[in-house]
Amino acid sequence: MQLLAVGLNHTTAPVSLREQLALAPEQLGQAVQAARGWFARIDPHPGAHVDEAAILSTCNRTELYAASAAPNSLDASAHFLADYHRLNVADLRPHLYMLPQDDAVRHAFRVASGLDSMVLGEPQILGQMKDAVRLADAAGGLGTYLHQLFQRSFAVAKEVRSTTEIGAHSVSMAAASVRLSQRIFDSIADQHVLFIGAGEMIELCATHFAAQNPRSITIANRTMDRGESLATRFNGQAIRLADLPERLAQFDIVISSTASTLPLIGKGLVERAIKARRHKPMFMVDLAVPRDIEPEVARLDDVFLYTVDDLAQVVQTGREGRQAAVAQAESIIETRVQSFMHWVGDRAVVPVIRDLHESSEAMRLTELERARRLLARGDDIDTVLEALSKGLTAKFLHGPQQALHSAQGDERARLAALLPQLFRNRR
Numbered sequence: 001m002q003l004l005a006v007g008l009n010h011t012t013a014p015v016s017l018r019e020q021l022a023l024a025p026e027q028l029g030q031a032v033q034a035a036r037g038w039f040a041r042i043d044p045h046p047g048a049h050v051d052e053a054a055i056l057s058t059c060n061r062t063e064l065y066a067a068s069a070a071p072n073s074l075d076a077s078a079h080f081l082a083d084y085h086r087l088n089v090a091d092l093r094p095h096l097y098m099l100p101q102d103d104a105v106r107h108a109f110r111v112a113s114g115l116d117s118m119v120l121g122e123p124q125i126l127g128q129m130k131d132a133v134r135l136a137d138a139a140g141g142l143g144t145y146l147h148q149l150f151q152r153s154f155a156v157a158k159e160v161r162s163t164t165e166i167g168a169h170s171v172s173m174a175a176a177s178v179r180l181s182q183r184i185f186d187s188i189a190d191q192h193v194l195f196i197g198a199g200e201m202i203e204l205c206a207t208h209f210a211a212q213n214p215r216s217i218t219i220a221n222r223t224m225d226r227g228e229s230l231a232t233r234f235n236g237q238a239i240r241l242a243d244l245p246e247r248l249a250q251f252d253i254v255i256s257s258t259a260s261t262l263p264l265i266g267k268g269l270v271e272r273a274i275k276a277r278r279h280k281p282m283f284m285v286d287l288a289v290p291r292d293i294e295p296e297v298a299r300l301d302d303v304f305l306y307t308v309d310d311l312a313q314v315v316q317t318g319r320e321g322r323q324a325a326v327a328q329a330e331s332i333i334e335t336r337v338q339s340f341m342h343w344v345g346d347r348a349v350v351p352v353i354r355d356l357h358e359s360s361e362a363m364r365l366t367e368l369e370r371a372r373r374l375l376a377r378g379d380d381i382d383t384v385l386e387a388l389s390k391g392l393t394a395k396f397l398h399g400p401q402q403a404l405h406s407a408q409g410d411e412r413a414r415l416a417a418l419l420p421q422l423f424r425n426r427r
Contacts, residue, residue, distance in 0.1 A: 001067045001068065001069050001145055001347075002067070002068060002069065002073050002074075002100060002101065003065075003066070003067050003100070003101050003104045003105060003145060003149065003344070004064075004065070004066050004067075004068070004073055004074055004077060004098070004099060004100050004101075004104050005063055005064070005065050005066075005097075005099045005103075005104035005107045005108060006063070006064050006066075006074060006077035006078055006081065006096055006097070006098050006099070007056075007061060007062050007063030007064055007081075007096065007097065008021065008061065008062060008063075008092075008095045008096055008097070009060055009061035009063075009097075009116065010060040010061065010118050010308070010309065010312065012095045012096070012097060013095035014309060015289060015291065015307050015308060015309045016295070017092075017095060018059075018060070018061070018062065018289050019289045019290035019291055020085055020087060020290075021057070021062040021081065021085050021087075022057055022059075022062060022289045022290050023055065023057040023062065024057075024259045024261065025131065025135060025259070028055050028057065028132060028135045028136065028139070029135055029136075029138060029139035030139075031055050031084060032053050032054060032055055032135070032136045032139040032140075032141035033139050033140065033141070034080075034084055035053035035055065035064060035066065035077075035080055035084075035141075036051050036052070036053045036140070036141060038076065038079075038080045038083075039051040039053070039066065039068040039070045039073065039076065040070075042070045042071065042072075042076055043068075043069065043070045050143050051066065051067070051068045051069070051070065052066060052067040052068070052141060052142060052143040052144075052145055052146040053065070053066045053068075053136065053141045053146075054066075054132060054133055054136035054141050054142065054146055054150070055132060055136065056111070056128065056129055056132040057132070058125065058128050058289075059257075059287060059288065059289035059308050060117065060118050060289070060308065061111075061116075062081075063111075064077050064080070064081060065104070065108065065146060065149070065150075066146075067143065067145035067146055067149075074098045074100055075098075077098070078092065078093055078096055078098060081096070101341070101344075102337055102338075102341050105149060105337050105340050105341065106333060106334070106337045108149055108150070108153045109152075109153055109156045109157075109333045109336060109337060110330075110333060111125060111129065111153075112125070112126055112129050112153040112154060112156060112157035113126075113156060113157045113160040113161070113166065113329055113333065114126070114157070114160075114161075114166060114167065115160075115166070115326065115329055115330070115333075118173075118308070118311075118312055118315055119172055119173060119315045120166070120315075120322060120326070121161075121166040121167035121322065121325075122167070122172060123161070123167060124200065124201075126154070126157050127200075129150070129153065129154075130154065133150045144347070145344070145347070148340070148343065149340070152336065152340050155336075156332065156333060156336045159332055159336075160329045160332055160333070163328070163332070164325045164328045164329045164332070165322065165324075165325040166322060166325045166326065166328075166329050172204065172208075172315070173201070173204075173205075173287060173308065173311055173315065174201070174204040174205040174207070174208040174209075175208055176311045176314035176315045177205055177208070177209075177255060177285045177287075177306075177311070178208050178209060178212065179314055180283070180285070180304075180306055180311070180314060181209075181253050181283045181285075184281055184283045184304055185252065185253075185281075185283065188209065188212035188213075188214050188253070189212060189213045189214060189215065190214075190215060191214050191215060191252035191253050192214065192215050192216045192218070192250055192251045192252050192253070193209050193214045193216065193217050193218070193251065193252070193253040193254075193255070194218045194220060194247075194248075194250075194251035194253065194254045194255070195209075195217070195218070195219050195220070195230075195255050195256075196220045196221075196241070196244075196254065196255070196256035196257070196258060196264065196265075196292060197220075197221060197256060197257045197258040197259075197288075197292075198219055198221040198223075198226045198227050198229075198230045199257060199258070199259070201257040201287055202219070202230070202255065202257050203230060205255050205257070205285075205287070206219075206230065206233075206234050206236075207234075209253070209255075210234045214253070216236065216237070217231065217234045217235070217236030217237075218231070218236055218237050218238070218239060218247075218251065219231040219236060219237070219238045219239070220238075220239050220240065220241050220243070220244060220247075221238065221240070221241065222240070222241050224238055224240060227239070227240075241264065244264070244265065244269070245269055245272075248265070248269060248270070248273040249272070249273040249274075249276035249277050251282070252280070252281070252282060252283065253282075253283045253284075254282065254283070254284045254285070255284075255285045255287065256284070256285070256286050256287065256288055256292040256293060257286075257287035257288050257292070258288055258292055259288075260288070260290070260292060261290055262290070263290075263291060263292060263293060263294045264292045264293070265292060265293045265294065265297065266294045266297075267294050267296040267297050267299075267300065270282070270284075270293075270297045270300060270303060271300060274300060274301075274302050274303060277302075279301070279302045280302070281302050281303075281304065282302065282303050282304070283304045284297065284303060284304065284305045284306070285305075285306045285307075285311075286305065286306070286307050286308075287307075287308055289308065291307065293305060295307075360396070363392065363395040363396065364392065366395075367388050367391040367392050367395070368388070370387075370388075370391065371384050371385070371387070371388040374387070397423075400415075400419050400422070400423075403415060404416065404419065
């Protein structure tokens with residue numbers, strides 16, 4: 001079985017491509033099953049093993065983790081991602097990282113620990129990975145290899161966060177949004193803030209903006225119950241998404257992060273809002289992938305639209321000061337990678353050891369049955385035991401002797417050096 005991780009993230013692909021590969025949580029199970037089916041179709045020995053798959057999809061990355069014995073499984077993974085999302089593999093491949101074996105394990109450990117995030121050390125990715133693993137397990141995607149990989153990923157992440165300062169002083173996407181808005185407005189306290197969505201990211205953003213005491217906070221969400229629950233926490237109000245066309249012009253700051261697969265706010269809607277505001281500036285942050293706000297909105301005068309990629313420079317603040325923690329975290333990860341690959345190596349020889357036990361047991365039973373027949377016939381017990389021991393020895397040595405006689409050149413020399421180690425007396 002080959003372990004692999006194939007995907008793209010904020011360092012290899014722009015948001016315009018990432019949103020084409022993004023999958024909502026309710027879509028992950030079907031995608032995992034499709035990936036397993038893809039590997040099974042190209043497996044020359046179907047049924048001999050079980051292909052495993054899990055998919056992690058966030059605003060910054062979409063990654064396929066797999067364990068497969070299919071030939072060229074790395075290349076097959078790239079073709080799967082392109083085919084599943086109806087993309088040209090030649091256009092997608094330059095943006096993909098394709099990591100086999102220990103590189104895949106190292107990547108999973110780094111992702112879980114927050115070392116591969118746009119916000120270095122951010123904790124949100126660990127929860128997202130745990131959710132992805134839970135959904136993959138429910139879809140039948142996890143087997144021995146991936147289950148062990150992710151459990152160790154979570155353990156490594158806990159070790160990194162508890163023994164290093166990797167998350168200290170990190171600038172979150174929410175904090176970066178506040179900083180950017182302060183470049184547009186002298187005081188957030190004078191502004192009306194609208195949050196679209198009611199998930200974890202919006203909750204985090206609302207917490208940061210609420211600390212600036214804005215004039216008002218409004219939550220727009222598909223379901224009023226959830227929107228009202230979040231709005232109550234920040235002394236705000238809730239509206240329905242359907243009310244946006246009539247209400248958008250009232251807001252100076254708009255932060256959006258939903259799981260919608262299509263934009264919620266189009267250029268025309270924002271144009272009308274800006275006109276109604278008499279061209280008073282509007283600051284907008286789209287934290288969703290796929291995007292909630294049409295990219296064309298950025299071309300409008302008096303509108304300042306930022307995406308997750310635009311926030312990258314802001315969130316790098318303080319990164320240099322955490323390099324010592326990064327080095328410490330990388331050292332921990334490297335040690336754990338080697339430990340995991342040792343476990344993988346042990347797993348690889350399990351079938352060989354099982355076959356040796358089975359063949360040895362068959363030899364033992366054959367010789368034992370022969371000895372019992374001789375004893376039942378009345379033969380001398382010492383003679384029978386002597387024959388039993390010689391028979392077992394001859395059978396155990398037959399295979400190695402045949403291999404040694406059949407080999408030639410370097411292969412014979414390697415066997416000649418190896419066999420004495422295998423049959424050395426261990427008393």
